[in-house]
Amino acid sequence: MKLFRTLISVDEALRTVLAYAKRTGQxxxxxxxxxxxxxxxxxxxxxxxPPFDRAAMDGYAIRGEDSFGASPTKAVRLRIRNKRVEIGAGEGFPIQTGMPIPKGSNAVVMLEYTKERGSDLELFRPVTPGKNVSFIGxxxxxxxxxxxxxxxxxxxxxxxxxxxxxxxxxxxKRAKLGIISTGDELLDPSVAGGSGIADVNSYVLTALTKKIADPRRIGIVSDDYESIKTAISAGLDDCDGLLTTGGSSVGKRDFLADAVSDLGVIKFHGVAIRPGEPTGFGIIKDKPVFVLPGYPVAAISAFEMLV
Amino acid sequence: MKLFRTLISVDEALRTVLAYAKRTGQxxxxxxxxxxxxxxxxxxxxxxxPPFDRAAMDGYAIRGEDSFGASPTKAVRLRIRNKRVEIGAGEGFPIQTGMPIPKGSNAVVMLEYTKERGSDLELFRPVTPGKNVSFIGxxxxxxxxxxxxxxxxxxxxxxxxxxxxxxxxxxxKRAKLGIISTGDELLDPSVAGGSGIADVNSYVLTALTKKIADPRRIGIVSDDYESIKTAISAGLDDCDGLLTTGGSSVGKRDFLADAVSDLGVIKFHGVAIRPGEPTGFGIIKDKPVFVLPGYPVAAISAFEMLV
Structure with missing residues (x-):
């Protein structure tokens, strides 16, 4: 019987896959x-x-210098301007967070530290120039x-x-990844009332692939060499890469790695993951083909590590 | 000026939201x-x-009892049956992982520990009954x-x-979540060549919502009480709930919490998250309305905690 002569490490497998990773179109x-x-x-x-100098707090835009000396016991008094014009010394303009501060102002004193007195404004805290302002850029x-x-x-x-x-x-562009399950025993679980061995992998891999690419479920291919080769060739005509499951090991009906070798080049076969040891990777016509194990947990673990 | 009299804890806010969580249709x-x-x-x-007793390894299905005494130096010899029939004492049937084991067998001996000798089979290891078999159910x-x-x-x-x-x-069913941004200063960033203050929240919240519900971007509503009330009412006619951003605090143009109170009941307003303090939650016509802050980082943090 055939056995895996050498298992490569997950790191090495990953490096090999990444070396062949290609960007799709844009x-x-x-x-x-x-x-x-x-x-x-x-x-x-x-x-x-921000596109302009803007208030970072609700309050009044002022010239910071005008507030110096203000304290809770000794208010500084300014005139309120209600029109958005350039403000001068001793003036304040009521402003909301996010609004542009008017020309002439360079700080915002928070609403909490002010009191309106008719058309005047009392400040109870000083602010340094630049305080509570987000400057342009x-x-x-x-x-x-x-x-x-x-x-x-x-x-x-x-x-x-x-x-x-x-x-x-x-x-x-999202890569189109074709998904092929192999195995004479497999039945499509989307057909109601089935019993026997369901093709689980096609559906799990489709769901996992959705995060990273555009999955195309190709379906179940029977365990013979010619059918598998035909399915791989046809799949690659339509897709940017393939995921196959089943027939990936070295048993009598494990044709996948041989089929990939025959159509292109197998880059590795046998990875030190458990479950997932019988995992392979090849390149056919410049497109990647992942040969994953048939046992669902193994296929998922190999997918998560490498694809 | 108005201030938040009490901030509730994130836990309490979350408990309130969950108490009003309703299942959508099916x-x-x-x-x-x-x-x-x-x-x-x-x-x-x-x-x-499994739907039947099946092989968990590639090898030969046998009666485990027949292998007792086998060792690397002293093989046990069995007859190979190539038809899937009930096997008897002293017989083995070649089998692949996942295949049903034939009637009469109760164990699988791995291929590695066997050698074919014409129509006979040599075993070099004993297997106990049940070994390498997954039993039905x-x-x-x-x-x-x-x-x-x-x-x-x-x-x-x-x-x-x-x-x-x-x-x-x-x-x-996925809930339809309407998303409203409020603010006179906001511009739609999907219109090319804009400059000024972009409506970031509508787009970030739409993207975040996609994971959990079906987002409906309602758009930008100006900062006045009647427009906001109208937008909330119209949004709830079409959606299972709403996310609003902006105008959630207690400044002069912060109408959101008042509008929700007017149309329904505000359950809380003011949560001890920073950023995200001016966050509220209400129920209108039995549907949830989240009142989120306008500052994008605050809106995102409030969304991640509560929605």
Whole structure:
């Protein structure tokens, strides 16, 4: 009988797989459609953020210098301006968090430390210039790289794209991964009322693949060499790569590694994972083919480690 | 000015929200469409798994008793049966992992410990009865509850459903969550070339919501009491709940909590999270309304804690 002569380590297997990892094509998407996609560009901010000097608190925009000397027992009195115009010495402008502070002002005194007296304003605390203000470009400067090529876009990254008005982004296309189960004994569990051995792997791998690529369930192929070769060739015509399960070991009906060798090159076969030892990886027509074990737990563990 | 008189703890806020959590309606889905959905039924297995006594290794099915005394230096010799019939004393049947063992056999001796000699078989190790066999119903017995109501279905759960030929499952419908941003200053970042203050929250919350519900971006509503009330009412006609951001604090233009009180009941307002303090929660027409802060990091932290 055949046995695995050498098992390679998981690290080595992973290095081999990554060495053959290829980027798929690119596409331009609305930023809000790009959740969980991989960026294909460095994103430079087209704007400053904040776009202007803005209040970081509710209160009054003033010239910080005017508040010096204010204390709970000795208020400083300013005039309230209700129009957004340039303010001068001894003036204050009522302001909400996030609003631009008016020209001439350089600080915000919090509402809690003020009291309105008719058209005047009393301050009970001093603020230094710059206090409670976010200055233009403080978070992001125009031209800064805010997200790098290769990043998987999460919800807060979409928020970053929104905040800089980056309405579309270039991302890599999702790879189409064909999924083949092999085994004469397998039955499709989506057909109600079945009993016997269900093709579990096609469905678990489809669900796992959804996170990273576009799964195409090819279905069940019987345990003979020609059927398997035909299914692999046809699958690769339509997909960017394949996951096969079953027939991956070295028994009499374990044709997968031989079929991959025959159609292309097998890069490794036999990995030091348990369960998942009979795992292989090959390249056919420049596309990756993962040869995973048939036993579902083994197939899942091999998938999680390598794909 | 208004201030939060009391901040409730995150625990208390969460308990309040959960007390009003309601199950949405149910629907029947193909098991392979149910990824990340919440089960609305206890799933009882309609079958035994394995469905028969099956080989757990490649090798030969035998009567374990026949192998007693075998050793590397003293082989036991059996006759090979090549037809799947009931085997008797002194007989072995070649078998692959996962195949049913023939009647009369009760153990599998691994291929590694055997040698074929014409129509005979030599064994070099003894196996006890039951060795390398998975017995019928060993994993799951017919009628067993394999997945409970309320479970979020992951990839391996779909594998479980596949393995027992449970082709459809009853799940809860995804709740429709309407998302409203308030603020006169906000601009829609999906419109290219914008500058100013982008409505970040609508997009981040939409992306975050996708994991747990069906988000409906309602858009930007201006900072006035009537517009906000109208938007909340209209949003609840169409959705099972709402997330609002902005205007959640106690400043002059913070109308959200008042609007919710006016239309229904505010259950809390002010939570001891930083950032995220000005967070509220109310019930209008039996539907939940989350009043989240406008500052994006605060809105995200409040969402992650409570929604």
């Amino acid at each position: 596409e331009e998407l609305g930023f809000d459609d790009a959740l969980n996609r991989v960026l294909a560009e460095d994103v430079h901010s087209p704007v400053d953020s 403080e978070d992001v400067k125009k031209g800064d790289v805010v997200l790098k090529e290769g990043r998987v876009l999460r919800a807060h990254d979409l928020g970053m794209l929104a905040s800089i008005f980056k309405s579309t982004v270039r991302v890599y | 629907e029947e889905l193909g098991f392979d469409d149910a990824l990340n959905r919440v089960l609305a039924e206890d799933v009882h297995s309609p079958v035994d798994s 060993e994993d799951v017995k017919k009628g067993d509850v394999v997945l409970k109501e309320g479970r979020v279905l992951r990839a391996h759960d779909l594998g479980m459903l596949a393995s027992i030929f449970k082709s459809t499952v009853r799940v809860y």
